[in-house]
Amino acid sequence: MAVSGASGYAGGEVLRLLTTHPDVEIGAVTAHSSAGERLGAHQPHLRSLADRVIEPTTTATLAGHDVVVLALPHGASAAVAAELGDDTLVLDCGADHRLTDADAWTAFYGTPHAGTWPYGMPELVLDHGERRQRDLLAHVRRVAVPGCNVTAVTLGIQPGIAAGVVEATDLVAVLAVGYSGAGKAAKTHLLASEGLGAAVPYAVGGTHRHIPEIEQNLRAVGAAEVSVSFTPTLVPMARGILATTTARLAPGADAAAVRSAWEDTYAGEPFVQVLPEGQWPTTAATVGANTALVQVAVDERAGRVVTVTALDNLVKGTAGAAVQSMNLALGLPETTGLPVEGVAP
Numbered sequence: 001m002a003v004s005g006a007s008g009y010a011g012g013e014v015l016r017l018l019t020t021h022p023d024v025e026i027g028a029v030t031a032h033s034s035a036g037e038r039l040g041a042h043q044p045h046l047r048s049l050a051d052r053v054i055e056p057t058t059t060a061t062l063a064g065h066d067v068v069v070l071a072l073p074h075g076a077s078a079a080v081a082a083e084l085g086d087d088t089l090v091l092d093c094g095a096d097h098r099l100t101d102a103d104a105w106t107a108f109y110g111t112p113h114a115g116t117w118p119y120g121m122p123e124l125v126l127d128h129g130e131r132r133q134r135d136l137l138a139h140v141r142r143v144a145v146p147g148c149n150v151t152a153v154t155l156g157i158q159p160g161i162a163a164g165v166v167e168a169t170d171l172v173a174v175l176a177v178g179y180s181g182a183g184k185a186a187k188t189h190l191l192a193s194e195g196l197g198a199a200v201p202y203a204v205g206g207t208h209r210h211i212p213e214i215e216q217n218l219r220a221v222g223a224a225e226v227s228v229s230f231t232p233t234l235v236p237m238a239r240g241i242l243a244t245t246t247a248r249l250a251p252g253a254d255a256a257a258v259r260s261a262w263e264d265t266y267a268g269e270p271f272v273q274v275l276p277e278g279q280w281p282t283t284a285a286t287v288g289a290n291t292a293l294v295q296v297a298v299d300e301r302a303g304r305v306v307t308v309t310a311l312d313n314l315v316k317g318t319a320g321a322a323v324q325s326m327n328l329a330l331g332l333p334e335t336t337g338l339p340v341e342g343v344a345p
């Protein structure tokens, strides 16, 4: 198996998970400007791979691998994937192949649409619970790994939409997000003097590129019409997303129906846990784990449901989702090689 973008945050996290995956042998590690350097210079925490040499990302270096993970900047993956055979399993951690609507892609990303691949969110409820997305991932050879913020919002609110206990036309999502979500290349995000001790909103006012992806997911769950107001805020932590999503309670729904919608949706899910009533998720409890922690409550006064999801953007938000989808595509047990325990404090 090859990992492209191996010097970056997402590629590094894929490699960390693969070092303990029993069915995977790590082959080429490739990147761009760091080609020719030791992997250990970029990923000093990956001791067993430290002496690997980063290769350039070319057809030749990726050829001959059964599985290729692409963790490249937006726009770079389509050309690379086109050179890989149809029998190679390619998992794209970038956004290029997530959206089905080419117009929505162009509106939010400003480039031509590269196409649509099977979507790598196994827990996504389809058609009000008839199926889950995992049912569509067996034997696929292309996977679009979801956006990390998208995963947090979708997992948080989808039980209410599937069960019809919330309205999907007035969703408000506000997120606290860690800096690693922006990637190593985002140097402006790394000015410690500005970032430490500050909460910094970005992509405010309906401009964030994850909005059409969230709406696409919630339509797949069963919402006829979806509208989401989405506001992320950078907070001084390396990893983590805490997504708070609120929605109007549907007519006739009550707190008991809301509780059972959330608990029933995630009862059998290995990587999504609805916490006991009254206990709220924290990002700290998910660091390093392929786990999303979810809680829900009804704000009777406001007539709204409030759901909070915490996850590690680099694990359940990217690399863990990639490995989970890889397992499904290869016919391996879905949980293979994926930690559910976090690191604390």
Ligand SMILES: NC(=O)C1=CN([C@@H]2O[C@H](COP(=O)(O)OP(=O)(O)OC[C@H]3O[C@@H](n4cnc5c(N)ncnc54)[C@H](OP(=O)(O)O)[C@@H]3O)[C@@H](O)[C@H]2O)C=CC1
Residues within 6 Å of the ligand: 004, 005, 006, 007, 008, 009, 010, 011, 030, 031, 032, 033, 034, 035, 057, 070, 071, 072, 073, 074, 076, 093, 094, 095, 146, 147, 148, 180, 181, 182, 183, 184, 185, 186, 313, 314, 317, 318
């Ligand atoms: N960080 C996160 O939480 C998440 C990231 N993702 C997605 O994963 C992808 C990677 O993100 P992330 O790891 O954060 O980014 P980084 O900036 O940390 O890493 C980018 C990687 O891509 C390589 N690269 C840059 N340009 C090219 C190119 N033209 N051809 C080949 N390789 C190139 C870099 O190599 P080099 O260093 O050698 O130049 C580096 O290995 C992005 O699409 C991102 O949106 C998705 C979900 C969450």
Ligand SMILES: CC(=O)N[C@@H](CCC(=O)OP(=O)(O)O)C(=O)O
Residues within 6 Å of the ligand: 093, 094, 095, 146, 147, 148, 149, 177, 178, 179, 180, 181, 182, 183, 232, 234
């Ligand atoms: C802090 C930060 O900037 N986070 C990124 C998350 C990126 C992500 O999930 O990946 P894709 O870009 O592949 O969709 C953001 O909000 O855009």
